[in-house]
Amino acid sequence: MAIILYGNRLSPFVEKVHRGLMLKQIPFQQHEPHGPFDLRRNNPTTGKMPALDLDGQRLFDSTLILRALDEFKPEPPLLSPDPPIAAQQRLLEDWADESLYWYGMVLRWNIPANTTRTIKLICKDLPPVVRPLIKLMAPRFVASQTRAQGLGRLPLNVLLQELDRHLANLVQLLGDGPFFFSTSQPSIADLAVFGQLGFLYSPVTPEGTAAVEKYSELLEFCQRLDAMTD
Ligand SMILES: N[C@@H](CCC(=O)N[C@@H](CS)C(=O)NCC(=O)O)C(=O)O
Secondary structure, eight states, rough: OOOEEEETTTTHHHHHHHHHHHHHOOOOEEOSSSSSSHHHHTTTTOOOOEEETTEEEESSSSSHHHHHHHHHSSSSSSSSHHHHHHHHHHHHHHHIIIIHHHHHHHHHHHHHHHHHHHHHHHHTTGGGGGGGHHHHHHHHHHHHHHOOOOOOOOOOOHHHHHHHHHHHHHHHTTTTTTTTGGGGSSHHHHHHHHHHHHHHHTTTTTHHHHHHHHHHHHHHHHHHHHHOOO
């Protein structure tokens, strides 16, 4: 039975799962959504991407999907066999998904020039008929999400200072590497951070690119993971 990843790699969560599948050398097909309605169709449970068809089941949420992939094909493992390190990996994954993600979202949707570029990027691969809907709805929808999450209320200079502190923390956690918490193999934490750093390091958000570019350690980390999962 074919393994199908539903979602577009512009999403850091889809990228995270895509790289996880590549790391485990699991053959899969990718189905990109053709509009917002496809998200709910592909993932009736949460309406978000990614979703994955695995073993006749439709899975949702990048964290749950990677966990299922680790059971489906245990090698290479996505968690350390050392429980304290595995706990840190799970926490870093969750922080990247639930916190770092929102820095990328605010930079995309709260700065008008970036929003214009983001809409252009998203619409590029969508049928012309859904583009006006995206242009109209997406900025409002995401603005309400970033305000509810909280980061969307911060002045931009404060947001960028906080982002810089977090990236400096990541450099500390990476240490001598090659992966987070000094492991020799990438884990769920590395996949999640990789997805979010790629989301920040994007031509649509020059501020995010500059923030990541300041830390050569993070760029080298991304290059390492990219080479193993490309
Ligand atoms: N916790 C989820 C987050 C997924 C997520 O937020 N995906 C975004 C794209 S980056 C999405 O589908 N958004 C559409 C929506 O919120 O309706 C995961 O890890 O898969």
